Amino acid sequence: MNNVIQLSEIFGWMSLINIGLLSIASLALVWMKDRISAIHGRLFGVEPAALKVLYINYLAHYKVLIFMFNVVPYIVLKVLT
Template sequence: MPNIAIVTSFLGWCSIINIGILLISTLSIIIMKERITALHNKLFGVKQTNLLSTYFQYLACYKLATIILNIVPYIALKIIV
């Protein structure tokens, strides 16, 4: 059974990785918006106007999941230890 220090370290690295993925996704959507929407329009047949709201929803859900499942438990364990 892992101790608190290992779990804290694990959650810290998970937070860093997830924040990195969130930043890359956000920057990709901002910088290459036309290319990405055209690609997803061809792949999935979703209108480009709907894709922008879908991207925003994806980023919002990913950010919330990262905060709730990684960052908050990490901070709580850092306070305890």
């Protein structure tokens, strides 16, 4: 039973950290959209219009992965304890 509690705590902290990183990335893209787009456009040779789609896809995939691999196991472990 102790291992389940420890795993639950680990998944809880992983969820919190990853949701925090997702929030920071989202806010950075909202507040500094032009500056970030200019840097990424020069680095990778991508047009600003295409970068907007890439940013949305990145955030959406990251969010789904956080829920699949962090939040859902945390909820399952909390139900078990």
